[in-house]
Amino acid sequence: MNRRRSLKLIAAATAVPFMRCTTREKLPFPITMNGANAAIGHALRDGMLPAPSATTERSVVIVGAGIAGLSAARALAKAGLTDFILLDLESGPGGNSRAGSCRQGDFPLGAHYLPLPDPADTDLMDLMRECGACVGEDENGIPIYRDDYLCSHPQERLFHQGAWRSGVRPRAGLTAEEAAQFARFDAHVARCAQARDARGKWVFTVPMADMSQAVDVADRLDLDDITFAEWLDREGLTCAPLRWYLDYCCLDDYGADAGLVSAFAGLHYFASRRGVAANAEHGDLLTWPDGNGFLVKALNRHAEGRMHGGQLVHAVRLTGGNVAVDVYDVVQQRSHRFLADQVIMAVPRFIAGRLLGPLADGRDVQPHYAPWVVVNLALDAYPEERGGEPMAWDNVIHRSRGLGYVNSSHQVLDRVRGPIITHYRALATNDPAAARRAASERSAEDWVTDALDELRVLHPDIDERIVEGSVALWGHGMVIPVPGEISGEDRRRSAEPIEDRIHFAHSDLSGISIFEEAFHHGNRAAREVLEQLKSG
Amino acid sequence: MRTLLFLTVFVIATCGLVYELIAGTVASYLLGDSVTQFSLVIGVYLFAMGMGSLLSKYLERDLLTWFVRIEILVGLVGGFSSTLLYLLFGSIDAFHVLLYVLVGITGMLVGVELPLLMRILKDQVEFRSLVANIFTFDYVGALLASIIFPLVLMPAIGILRTSYLFGILNIVVGLILLVRLKDQVRGVVFLRVMSLFCIAALLVAFVLADRVQRFTEALAYSGPIIHAESTPYQRIVLTREADGTRLYLNGNLQFSTYDEYRYHEALVHPAFMHRPDARRILVLGGGDGLAVREVLKHKRVQHVDLVDLDPAMTRLFSENDGFSQLNEGALRSSKVHVYNADAFQWLRQDTSSYDIVLVDFPDPNNYALGKLYTTTFYRTLAQRLDPRSIVAVQSTSPYVAAESYWCIHNTMRHEGFHVMPYHVYVPSFGDWGFFLASSSALKENMTPLDVQVRFMDENTFADACRFPPDMGWRATEVNRLNNQALVHLFEREWDRVGQ
Numbered sequence A: 001m002n003r004r005r006s007l008k009l010i011a012a013a014t015a016v017p018f019m020r021c022t023t024r025e026k027l028p029f030p031i032t033m034n035g036a037n038a039a040i041g042h043a044l045r046d047g048m049l050p051a052p053s054a055t056t057e058r059s060v061v062i063v064g065a066g067i068a069g070l071s072a073a074r075a076l077a078k079a080g081l082t083d084f085i086l087l088d089l090e091s092g093p094g095g096n097s098r099a100g101s102c103r104q105g106d107f108p109l110g111a112h113y114l115p116l117p118d119p120a121d122t123d124l125m126d127l128m129r130e131c132g133a134c135v136g137e138d139e140n141g142i143p144i145y146r147d148d149y150l151c152s153h154p155q156e157r158l159f160h161q162g163a164w165r166s167g168v169r170p171r172a173g174l175t176a177e178e179a180a181q182f183a184r185f186d187a188h189v190a191r192c193a194q195a196r197d198a199r200g201k202w203v204f205t206v207p208m209a210d211m212s213q214a215v216d217v218a219d220r221l222d223l224d225d226i227t228f229a230e231w232l233d234r235e236g237l238t239c240a241p242l243r244w245y246l247d248y249c250c251l252d253d254y255g256a257d258a259g260l261v262s263a264f265a266g267l268h269y270f271a272s273r274r275g276v277a278a279n280a281e282h283g284d285l286l287t288w289p290d291g292n293g294f295l296v297k298a299l300n301r302h303a304e305g306r307m308h309g310g311q312l313v314h315a316v317r318l319t320g321g322n323v324a325v326d327v328y329d330v331v332q333q334r335s336h337r338f339l340a341d342q343v344i345m346a347v348p349r350f351i352a353g354r355l356l357g358p359l360a361d362g363r364d365v366q367p368h369y370a371p372w373v374v375v376n377l378a379l380d381a382y383p384e385e386r387g388g389e390p391m392a393w394d395n396v397i398h399r400s401r402g403l404g405y406v407n408s409s410h411q412v413l414d415r416v417r418g419p420i421i422t423h424y425r426a427l428a429t430n431d432p433a434a435a436r437r438a439a440s441e442r443s444a445e446d447w448v449t450d451a452l453d454e455l456r457v458l459h460p461d462i463d464e465r466i467v468e469g470s471v472a473l474w475g476h477g478m479v480i481p482v483p484g485e486i487s488g489e490d491r492r493r494s495a496e497p498i499e500d501r502i503h504f505a506h507s508d509l510s511g512i513s514i515f516e517e518a519f520h521h522g523n524r525a526a527r528e529v530l531e532q533l534k535s536g
Numbered sequence B: 001m002r003t004l005l006f007l008t009v010f011v012i013a014t015c016g017l018v019y020e021l022i023a024g025t026v027a028s029y030l031l032g033d034s035v036t037q038f039s040l041v042i043g044v045y046l047f048a049m050g051m052g053s054l055l056s057k058y059l060e061r062d063l064l065t066w067f068v069r070i071e072i073l074v075g076l077v078g079g080f081s082s083t084l085l086y087l088l089f090g091s092i093d094a095f096h097v098l099l100y101v102l103v104g105i106t107g108m109l110v111g112v113e114l115p116l117l118m119r120i121l122k123d124q125v126e127f128r129s130l131v132a133n134i135f136t137f138d139y140v141g142a143l144l145a146s147i148i149f150p151l152v153l154m155p156a157i158g159i160l161r162t163s164y165l166f167g168i169l170n171i172v173v174g175l176i177l178l179v180r181l182k183d184q185v186r187g188v189v190f191l192r193v194m195s196l197f198c199i200a201a202l203l204v205a206f207v208l209a210d211r212v213q214r215f216t217e218a219l220a221y222s223g224p225i226i227h228a229e230s231t232p233y234q235r236i237v238l239t240r241e242a243d244g245t246r247l248y249l250n251g252n253l254q255f256s257t258y259d260e261y262r263y264h265e266a267l268v269h270p271a272f273m274h275r276p277d278a279r280r281i282l283v284l285g286g287g288d289g290l291a292v293r294e295v296l297k298h299k300r301v302q303h304v305d306l307v308d309l310d311p312a313m314t315r316l317f318s319e320n321d322g323f324s325q326l327n328e329g330a331l332r333s334s335k336v337h338v339y340n341a342d343a344f345q346w347l348r349q350d351t352s353s354y355d356i357v358l359v360d361f362p363d364p365n366n367y368a369l370g371k372l373y374t375t376t377f378y379r380t381l382a383q384r385l386d387p388r389s390i391v392a393v394q395s396t397s398p399y400v401a402a403e404s405y406w407c408i409h410n411t412m413r414h415e416g417f418h419v420m421p422y423h424v425y426v427p428s429f430g431d432w433g434f435f436l437a438s439s440s441a442l443k444e445n446m447t448p449l450d451v452q453v454r455f456m457d458e459n460t461f462a463d464a465c466r467f468p469p470d471m472g473w474r475a476t477e478v479n480r481l482n483n484q485a486l487v488h489l490f491e492r493e494w495d496r497v498g499q
């Protein structure tokens, strides 16, 4: 592809950053296409971007305004630093945690919730107080959360054998053996949740960095060498209801089933949560109508005026005593160079590797990523139900292709508006790259049609209820913790700073894609930078 | 053989009239105004019978076969019409059309029967006595039907089972003829299987009639419906009883004009006893305007905001002359401002403060309503109050649902309210509970009212504050958005009494 053509392509793809494609004959409501901007991303891969025409100096440049980048910005701002900027190729901040909006309200395009934080995670507790989620402590020092941020009851239901049942874990009609397997699994989890290493640190905890030698422990237990499915087989945990449930949980958290993720990751999901609240139960969670978009807004308050959207970073190099960050402005269609003292790379590993070019030096080994499709549908009223439990926050369908849907209006206290429902599907296969390619060829309509096929079974009148739709396709949605990912050398390497000038922050660095990890890496990278600025 | 055929005339005549009576009863029951409904149904039915007779001339051969077919059809349509009408009442818009179409079809089929039989019998019986006998049996059957329908069938087995029973009789008649005269009928096997199948279906329905009944809303009401309307939020039904009008929301009784004054006086006046100088009042729920009627009796009141989710409710009780009489035109008063919004959302956006807030939501029988009884709700409410403001909350029955009642109490206490429980006897509801709440302590002795009341004066209130041990305080969970403890308690307690 010659340069002119590639530039045209970028211009075409970016002129309308959130591509609006009002649909033709088939679906009678407008659909918006959101998600990661693949066209721009591809331009980066094809490497045909103009050389910078001007240069600006900045003390710190943060590349990527996802949760990790925003968290780093917040930490810098809180330390009193003002000379930093935050660059993102999307028009707004948030990355996978961004929210979309329509006339009926806001909705999540990706990340939806935060499990109750571990009170020992002081950084996260600080954010919780700052954003108004944590409103105090009870007499025992247990945090109290704002009631309408805690997921309202009922939290989840499962469509199984023609009716909705409460809870996602299958309970009805288990044989004695199946019930015993569930109990044995629970016992394993309980043991893992209590496991500490020689220095007294938890083996399974969030964020991962606090696990200290957990990785070694995992290694010793060889939990990261085999898949979760292999481990379950080995433990004789083979009954169908349990395995369906565990596959569902893995898909939900990692975008891949138990046959793909490591045993360590599989157990981590269950054994790492230490969140408590005086006014909620263990296992409860925080969620908002705009999903983790709420947290994005809270973090972004510190980056106000310093976050620049539509900025595609295409090269990061060391020059003399500085770091050169080359950025293509997708609106003005020209490149610019920032010379920075310190840089934080808050982008996924597969991108960081490309931006660094020769500097990468082993940091460009790509992990596996699960593609995700998120379909939001705004309804004019609550849809007809098929019986059983009433609509919950999370509505899961037994043995279906998708992961079911979340009622994003669950926390909205106004019954006058119809709900917005968010349908999730992980395109999990053994070959995510092929799935990504296939996905990129499908239209927004195709995705909505797929989601509707599933939803129609649950809500016969859903077609008549829809007012508006939105599709978000996340080609590299989540890093998959396949065996070897968490304990492997590549992951460790990818977080190592380069010459104390280029630092790394992203959930990918943990091998597990969740808010807490991104937040942790953002804070850690900011501390590294502040350290350097102080000493330099 | 002839006797058999004349007996047939007798049975089908009885069945025919029973269907007509059923249709008339269903129509006047569901649509009210029984004179009109009965006349219309009878008119349409007779006309359709005429059309049926006319059509019968186009049946030229295989008369007996046709007769059996018609019997099966009459049995099915007649047997299931009332079920269909009850089930679809409320879920379809063109209910009148459905009603008259069903009446028409039944009438038409019944109209074919007699001419057919006469033609079947014409070669066996002399014409003079044929006509005489047929009509005799026809009228006797009709007499029998009109006597046993109201006196025996309705009281003993109810309208659904009556329909099924006569559906079965119709088909049995056809089946007997089929068996006895099989050489004159074509397709015997098919018709026999069909008959047996339809009889079986009707029998199943007969046995399961109670379950069907549970699905049919209209049968839940004891009196005829005078207004029914489905809104996006609820189903509003008003019925007329001997002792007055009743309002049901989603099948739950909201008031009966016969004793609603007790409920509404109890909700409204105790708050005024504690805050006689109240000027600004907020009423949450209560779109029927009955609480506002009581509020407006207090002449110092200057401003009333009423927030009800459902515009259909407030419209009905302000614009409809008949129903707005019940609240003495309260919703049309210039002091009253009606807002159709979710109370929760409205409270969050509102910035004013109130002297008295009357919380009159339906009972917490689902999660959407349960939210209006949570810590978060009361906390939001508290922001609209000053230290002297008084809140009155309707709080279900402390007798039937003691834990639910005290759960509301404990939830308000948890949010720092001073709470004063009281309960009164409302015959339509039973023993009914309320709370007064305020952010400062509530005084024991209160100001006597200067308004006319029939029930709630200072002495009644003093009694209302006493609770016997079986309704006394108990510890419960606090009702929060993330546990909906109240809905669970409420369901359990009311299920126990089979409501």
Ligand SMILES: Cc1cc2nc3c(=O)[nH]c(=O)nc-3n(C[C@H](O)[C@H](O)[C@H](O)COP(=O)(O)OP(=O)(O)OC[C@H]3O[C@@H](n4cnc5c(N)ncnc54)[C@H](O)[C@@H]3O)c2cc1C
Binding pocket: A044, A063, A064, A065, A066, A067, A068, A069, A087, A088, A089, A090, A093, A094, A095, A096, A097, A109, A110, A111, A112, A113, A114, A292, A311, A312, A313, A314, A346, A347, A348, A351, A372, A373, A374, A474, A476, A477, A478, A505, A506, A507, A508, A513, A514, A515, A516, A518
């Ligand atoms: C469908 C889905 C559902 C999820 N649900 C949850 C959930 O409920 N709870 C939860 O905790 N986690 C969830 N996650 C995980 C979520 O990814 C993390 O919570 C978090 O958002 C990760 O943040 P991050 O900063 O590490 O990465 P990202 O969100 O990937 O941020 C990277 C940022 O870098 C930008 N960028 C990339 N390349 C460039 C470039 N060349 N130049 C400039 N900018 C660039 C991107 O636009 C993006 O904004 C979900 C993920 C997906 C895909």
